[in-house]
Structures are given as structure tokens and as C-alpha cells.
Amino acid sequence: xxxxxxxxxxxxxxxxxxxxxxxxxxxxxxxxxxxAALEGGEVTPGxxxxxxxxxxxxxxxxxxxxxxxxxxxxxxxSSRLTSAxxxxxxxxxxxxxxxxxxxxDLPGCTKGKHRSKHHTEYFYAAYYFHMSDLxxxxxxxxxTMDLKDHVTECCEWAEVGLSDEGKVFILVGSVxxxxxxxxxxxxxxxxxxxxxxxxxxxxxxxxxxxxxAEIQSSDSEANAITVSIKSASSSxxxxxxxxxxxxxxxxxxxxxxxxxxxxxxxxSAPYTIPEPTYEGPVLDPGVDYSKxxxxxxxxxxxxxxxxxxxxxxxxxxxxxxxxxxxxxxNNLFTATLKVTxxxxxxxxxxxxxxxxxxxxxxxxxxxxxxxxxASFSMEPASTKxxxxxxxxxxxxxxxxxxxxxxxxxxxxQPLHLRVTFVDQRGGxx
Numbered sequence: 001x002x003x004x005x006x007x008x009x010x011x012x013x014x015x016x017x018x019x020x021x022x023x024x025x026x027x028x029x030x031x032x033x034x035x036a037a038l039e040g041g042e043v044t045p046g047x048x049x050x051x052x053x054x055x056x057x058x059x060x061x062x063x064x065x066x067x068x069x070x071x072x073x074x075x076x077x078s079s080r081l082t083s084a085x086x087x088x089x090x091x092x093x094x095x096x097x098x099x100x101x102x103x104x105d106l107p108g109c110t111k112g113k114h115r116s117k118h119h120t121e122y123f124y125a126a127y128y129f130h131m132s133d134l135x136x137x138x139x140x141x142x143x144t145m146d147l148k149d150h151v152t153e154c155c156e157w158a159e160v161g162l163s164d165e166g167k168v169f170i171l172v173g174s175v176x177x178x179x180x181x182x183x184x185x186x187x188x189x190x191x192x193x194x195x196x197x198x199x200x201x202x203x204x205x206x207x208x209x210x211x212x213a214e215i216q217s218s219d220s221e222a223n224a225i226t227v228s229i230k231s232a233s234s235s236x237x238x239x240x241x242x243x244x245x246x247x248x249x250x251x252x253x254x255x256x257x258x259x260x261x262x263x264x265x266x267x268s269a270p271y272t273i274p275e276p277t278y279e280g281p282v283l284d285p286g287v288d289y290s291k292x293x294x295x296x297x298x299x300x301x302x303x304x305x306x307x308x309x310x311x312x313x314x315x316x317x318x319x320x321x322x323x324x325x326x327x328x329x330n331n332l333f334t335a336t337l338k339v340t341x342x343x344x345x346x347x348x349x350x351x352x353x354x355x356x357x358x359x360x361x362x363x364x365x366x367x368x369x370x371x372x373x374a375s376f377s378m379e380p381a382s383t384k385x386x387x388x389x390x391x392x393x394x395x396x397x398x399x400x401x402x403x404x405x406x407x408x409x410x411x412x413q414p415l416h417l418r419v420t421f422v423d424q425r426g427g428x429x
Contacts (some may be wrong), residue, residue, distance in 0.1 A: 056116035064114045077109035077125035137164045143242045149231035158227045172211045193217030208232030236262035328393040341378040348377045351422040354390040367393045399424040
């Protein structure tokens with residue numbers, strides 16, 4: 001035990017430390033340290049505390065400390081980035097842009113906590129980007145599988161390969177352009193496997209399709225990855241296996257084997273394509289509706305825009321795959337036009353807008369129009385090819401297929417569309 005005089009002297013030393021006479025805080029943990037301090041000897045400082053690591057959030061790419069990770073600090077998108085006309089849009093907030101890379105970097109709209117590792121507890125857009133980058137930037141793609149499902153009209157798929165970070169990845173999903181799930185394994189994790197096999201990934205649905213990826217291990221360096229895909233339209237799964245060994249610490253692929261293939265098996269009853277479902281009123285086959293359609297529009301007077309417009313190809317019709325903020329959907333009509341300046345002078349087009357005819361026979365402006373050149377100049381007798389996409393919003397249920405459909409059933413049938421060009425004098429064509 002230290003004497004009373006030693007304690008008094010120690011208190012004086014502590015007071016001097018608090019006054020800032022020393023730059024570092026000295027912890028006196030043992031009696032020997034206290035004696036050395038009283039005698040003016042050298043004191044061993046305590047072990048400095050390790051700084052808290054700085055983590056990177058996989059949802060928003062922000063850096064954070066776990067001690068400061070509060071709810072609402074992370075902002076991410078809760079939907080995929082999909083193509084809508086000539087733009088890329090997030091359906092969760094209707095943010096987007098014409099450039100895919102810049103649209104990826106748009107700030108998120110959903111708040112939550114930062115996460116340092118990818119997960120499947122809820123959907124976030126960065127998980128889809130991570131899956132896409134795994135396949136797109138893969139050093140090697142060892143195994144690819146696709147199986148058409150005639151019940152769901154989807155295509156279950158799987159990929160196995162080596163990522164750009166040197167990890168073995170497995171990707172599975174039910175639709176190629178939709179987000180599935182993924183798993184990654186380092187060489188150390190794969191080498192730690194013993195004789196037991198384990199399931200790396202598993203997906204299924206109540207409809208009947210299922211995907212399962214297993215890693216078979218052994219005492220030696222030779223392992224294998226087996227992927228099984230069972231569609232809802234067949235009882236026989238598609239099963240493939242790729243060997244796995246190591247060259248030092250680098251995973252290497254082995255032989256690829258097909259263990260089961262449902263394609264040679266003939267179904268008991270031939271599959272028949274169902275009758276097409278019309279999304280609008282059934283047209284009278286005895287009426288030639290093409291008589292009401294004009295292919296050329298030409299203006300001849302001086303008080304209008306001197307342009308000749310000709311349709312260049314067929315008009316494509318599709319429906320947007322996401323709801324807008326107002327709860328409506330978009331019916332999209334894409335037409336390619338051949339525009340010719342028939343005047344003897346330069347002509348400047350300052351605006352382009354689209355209209356459709358409603359049931360009362362009135363021309364109503366479309367909800368939106370996209371074109372590859374909304375304003376342009378033309379020399380005399382020159383010709384320009386323009387692609388114009390018109391959007392008409394509707395509140396009813398969308399058609400089953402968004403890629404190819406008719407004008408929606410809530411619109412007049414047949415539907416008449418009109419594209420108007422405005423020149424620098426206010427003339428129209």
C-alpha cells in the first residue's frame with residue numbers, strides 16, 4: 001500500500017497532467033508505475049484505443065461508423081431501374097434520366113439504416129446493380145443455364161463464374177431482366193469445406209418452379225458446384241455440375257457435366273399456344289380501317305409550316321411496366337417519321353407535340369412526348385428521320401404483355417394519333 005505522502009504527491013502529478021503540461025494521458029496501472037512516477041522515472045503509457053473502422057454502405061455507397069448508424073441515415077431506391085421509352089426510371093419515386101450510369105447515381109428515396117454487406121431482407125436497387133456487375137464484369141463465366149417455363153412464360157436461369165474480385169459467384173433468377181439472388185465465396189471459405197455438402201442458394205415459388213445451387217466438397221482440393229432448375233411445366237429438372245479446384249489461392253473451373261436435361265423428354269400432351277386476348281374492342285374483320293389512315297401529310301399554303309411528313313415503318317405499341325405517382329399507367333406509341341422541308345428557305349422547328357382523338361371526336365394532347373430532336377433546323381429540300389414516342393395515361397389494369405400490345409381497351413378503337421410540328425413563325429404541320 002502506498003503511504004499518505006505518496007498519494008498526495010500522486011495527486012499533484014495528476015493535476016499537472018490535467019493542466020496540459022503533458023501531451024498524452026498516462027495510465028498508472030501498477031504500483032511499480034506509481035513508484036516510478038514519484039521518483040521521477042519513466043512511466044509506460046497505456047495501450048491506445050483502436051479507432052472505430054469506417055464502413056461503406058452497400059445500399060447507398062456512403063461511408064459510416066457503426067456507432068453512428070442511425071435509422072434514416074441511409075437513402076436507397078426500393079425498386080429496379082427500368083427502361084421507359086428513352087429514359088431510365090425508378091418506379092419507387094419516378095426519378096430517372098436518359099443516361100443509365102447517371103440514373104444509377106440518383107439519390108435514394110427510401111430511408112433506413114446503413115448495411116455493410118449485401119442481403120435479401122428487402123429489395124434495394126444496389127443489390128440488382130451488384131448482381132448485374134457480377135455477370136458483366138466477370139473474369140470467367142464457367143456455367144450458364146436457361147430453362148423455358150411454359151406455365152409462367154418466364155425463363156429460369158443461373159450463372160456460375162469468377163468475379164473481378166477473385167471470388168466464386170452464383171447467380172440465379174426467374175426472369176433475365178429481373179432481380180434474383182446471388183452468393184459469393186472466397187477461396188478461403190471454399191477450402192474450409194469438409195466432406196459435407198451445403199446449399200449455397202435456393203429459390204422457389206408456389207407455381208412450381210425451383211432453383212437450387214449446392215457446393216459439394218471433399219478432403220482434397222477438388223470440389224464441385226451443382227445447380228438444379230425445375231420449371232413448373234416439367235417434372236424433370238435441368239441439372240448441371242462444374243468442377244472446382246485451386247491453383248494456389250485462385251479458384252479454377254473443372255469439367256462441366258449435364259446430369260439431367262428435360263428437353264429430350266416429350267410431354268404427354270402437346271403444348272398449344274392459347275388464343276390471343278384482345279386488350280380492346282374486337283374489330284370488325286369486314287371493315288377496312290386502313291382507309292381512315294393517312295400516310296402522307298403535305299402543306300401547300302404560306303401560313304403553315306412547309307413540311308412533308310411520311311410514316312417511315314410501322315408504329316410500335318407497348319405499355320409501361322411500372323405505375324406512375326398518380327397511380328396510372330402509360331400506353332406508349334412509337335412511330336418513325338420522314339420529314340422533308342418543301343420550302344425554298346431554311347426552316348427551324350421549335351416544338352413538337354402529339355395528340356389523340358377521344359370518343360367525342362376531339363383532339364386531346366398526349367400526356368407526354370419523347371423525340372430524338374424536339375427542335376432542329378432544316379435546309380431547303382432536305383430530309384430528316386425522326387423517332388417520336390407518344391404516351392397516353394390510363395387508370396385501368398395494364399395489358400398482360402408490356403412489350404407488344406394494342407391501344408388500351410379504355411381508348412377509342414381504332415385510335416387516331418397526330419404529331420404536330422411548329423416552326424419559328426408559329427406555323428404548324
